[in-house]
Amino acid sequence: MNDYPRDAAAIVGVGHTEFSKNIGRPERTIALEAIKMALDDAGLTAKDVDGLVKFSLENTMEVEIVRNLGIPNLSFFGDVGYGGGAGCGAVGHAAMAIATGVAETVVVWRARNRGSGGRPWATRPTNKQPGEMQWFLPFGLSRPVDQIAMLTRRHMIEYGTTQEHLGHVATSVREHATRNPNAMMRKPMTMDDYLAARWVSEPLRLFDCCLESDGALAFVLTTPERAAALKQPAVLVRAASQGIGPDHLVMANYFTANPLDTPARYAAQELWRLAGMGPDEIDCAQFYDAFSPLIVISLEEYGFCKPGEGGPFAAEGNLKLGGALPSNTSGSSLSEAYVHGMNLILEGVRQLRGTSTSQVENCENVLVTSGNGVPTSSLVLRKP
Amino acid sequence: MSSQPLRPVPGPDDASEPFWEACARHVLLLQACGGCGTLRFPPRPMCPRCNSFEQAWVPASGRGRVWSWVIAHPPVLPAFADRAPYNVIVVELDEGVRMIGNLLETPNEEIAEGMPIEVAWEDVEDGVSLPQWRPTQ
Ligand SMILES: [Zn+2]
Numbered sequence: 001m002n003d004y005p006r007d008a009a010a011i012v013g014v015g016h017t018e019f020s021k022n023i024g025r026p027e028r029t030i031a032l033e034a035i036k037m038a039l040d041d042a043g044l045t046a047k048d049v050d051g052l053v054k055f056s057l058e059n060t061m062e063v064e065i066v067r068n069l070g071i072p073n074l075s076f077f078g079d080v081g082y083g084g085g086a087g088c089g090a091v092g093h094a095a096m097a098i099a100t101g102v103a104e105t106v107v108v109w110r111a112r113n114r115g116s117g118g119r120p121w122a123t124r125p126t127n128k129q130p131g132e133m134q135w136f137l138p139f140g141l142s143r144p145v146d147q148i149a150m151l152t153r154r155h156m157i158e159y160g161t162t163q164e165h166l167g168h169v170a171t172s173v174r175e176h177a178t179r180n181p182n183a184m185m186r187k188p189m190t191m192d193d194y195l196a197a198r199w200v201s202e203p204l205r206l207f208d209c210c211l212e213s214d215g216a217l218a219f220v221l222t223t224p225e226r227a228a229a230l231k232q233p234a235v236l237v238r239a240a241s242q243g244i245g246p247d248h249l250v251m252a253n254y255f256t257a258n259p260l261d262t263p264a265r266y267a268a269q270e271l272w273r274l275a276g277m278g279p280d281e282i283d284c285a286q287f288y289d290a291f292s293p294l295i296v297i298s299l300e301e302y303g304f305c306k307p308g309e310g311g312p313f314a315a316e317g318n319l320k321l322g323g324a325l326p327s328n329t330s331g332s333s334l335s336e337a338y339v340h341g342m343n344l345i346l347e348g349v350r351q352l353r354g355t356s357t358s359q360v361e362n363c364e365n366v367l368v369t370s371g372n373g374v375p376t377s378s379l380v381l382r383k384p
Numbered sequence: 385m386s387s388q389p390l391r392p393v394p395g396p397d398d399a400s401e402p403f404w405e406a407c408a409r410h411v412l413l414l415q416a417c418g419g420c421g422t423l424r425f426p427p428r429p430m431c432p433r434c435n436s437f438e439q440a441w442v443p444a445s446g447r448g449r450v451w452s453w454v455i456a457h458p459p460v461l462p463a464f465a466d467r468a469p470y471n472v473i474v475v476e477l478d479e480g481v482r483m484i485g486n487l488l489e490t491p492n493e494e495i496a497e498g499m500p501i502e503v504a505w506e507d508v509e510d511g512v513s514l515p516q517w518r519p520t521q
Contacts, residue, residue, distance in 0.1 A: 119459075122459075122461060122462075127390035127391060127392050127393050127463075128392075128393055128394070128395035129392045129393065129394060129395050130395040130397065131395075131397070132426070133392075133395075134394040134395050134396070134397075134400060134404075135394075135426050135483070135484055136484055137392040137461075138391070138392050138393055138394055138508070138514055139472050139484050139485055139486050139514070140456060140460065140461065140463075140464040140467075140470060140472055140486070141454075141456075141472045141484055142392075142456075142460065142461045142464070143456070143460070146454050146456050146472060149454040150452050150453070150454050150472070150474060151452070153452045153453060153454060154451065154452040154474075157452065157497045198457065199455070199457045199469070200457055201454045201455065201456050201457065202454060202455035202457070202469075203454075246432070247432065249426065252484070254451070254452070254474045254482050254484070255425060255426065255481070255482055
């Protein structure tokens with residue numbers, strides 16, 4: 001096998017709209033706003049762009065981006081599937097295109113009006129459920145939170161993970177959000193606040209769930225050589241991985257030999273191999289957190305803890321700024337905004353530029369992960 | 385037109401049709417590989433172990449244990465609103481495969497990991513029955 005091209009592409013521009021419950025502008029418009037901001041941030045224009053990578057679930061097609069932005073010749077485009085699992089993989093695809101010379105400057109974006117746009121799980125058109133839904137929906141296992149709660153209960157059964165452990169995750173993330181002016185939820189939260197919140201799907205409560213948000217984000221990537229001459233300090237893509245384990249079925253992989261091995265277990269092994277480093281070298285992590293237990297499971301799957309130790313690790317304060325592994329330092333999906341995890345990549349870039357509102361000292365290597373209930377992906381970002 | 389919200393029902397496909405057809409007769413069948421005998425759920429065209437397209441349908445014992453469960457609270461799908469908070473379980477069948485269902489005849493607070501349970505049929509529409517579960521009698 002050829003050597004994996006480490007550090008062969010760099011994030012040179014970031015852009016994002018405000019995050020809100022009702023942004024008041026269509027997804028197409030906010031997608032273009034975020035892309036324009038990312039190009040401006042890099043000091044590049046549409047004339048420089050020759051590649052686009054999007055989420056399969058994205059509603060704005062490449063042709064719309066090309067004809068609105070005025071891209072003269074788009075020679076590379078592609079998309080990555082599985083919703084919240086796609087973000088790091090989309091950046092990884094952009095980096096591969098740049099590393100191989102297929103493209104020089106690639107934009108990755110996601111626009112999603114989920115705060116004002118209703119609940120996708122509640123608007124399925126017919127009562128006959130096709131595909132994997134035929135096994136879940138007739139029984140009322142209908143929402144993402146129900147599917148993740150089922151895994152969480154099993155984690156509690158096998159390892160003794162507690163509701164208080166999840167409370168420590170949620171309150172640690174909120175503590176970071178209190179310092180982030182972009183965050184939608186900046187009010188301090190105590191363990192009592194957490195435990196007093198209503199159930200959504202037992203064993204998960206309201207504050208175990210991400211926010212319903214509108215917003216768009218975009219990233220511009222190019223070669224490290226070109227990056228060196230641009231406005232912002234370059235953030236290198238050390239490595240990116242994707243993963244689907246055996247016998248997986250979208251968000252409810254209860255049918256595999258060990259359902260507590262989510263696709264992240266596989267993406268993690270590949271990431272560390274491709275990056276040529278391990279969890280010990282990571283200064284800061286941004287874990288996908290559509291739901292708080294996903295942080296606990298990710299700590300174990302990415303090798304920061306042994307199976308079952310993720311909850312106690314959070315309870316010891318290790319996720320907080322100053323802890324052993326400052327994590328989700330923007331407030332992330334639980335408290336900043338839920339834009340399919342793309343704001344986790346943004347916060348990874350902020351940490352490496354030194355502009356986070358919860359800045360980790362001497363931050364050199366950052367782990368970013370995408371959704372681990374679904375086929376997933378992950379990134380190591382680093383300073384040149 | 386009834387104002388009752390439509391209950392989601394299975395939309396059988398080429399692989400699952402024999403399963404749901406048997407359910408309508410209150411028979412729980414599992415798909416097995418015709419080459420190596422490996423059971424697989426949910427059903428699919430190919431065996432992931434030996435890649436055979438051959439298949440057989442074998443009767444399941446209808447017995448298993450609670451592997452995990454949730455209690456869904458509002459907001460839920462309109463068709464389930466009048467029963468919330470309601471349980472959903474993952475059952476591990478004695479044959480080793482897992483499937484999703486509801487545990488009937490059991491208060492939510494009495495559900496426990498490892499509870500022995502057995503299949504109990506729920507007729508939801510003409511020709512549509514769901515494999516459900518109740519404590520072993
Ligand atoms: Zn076989």
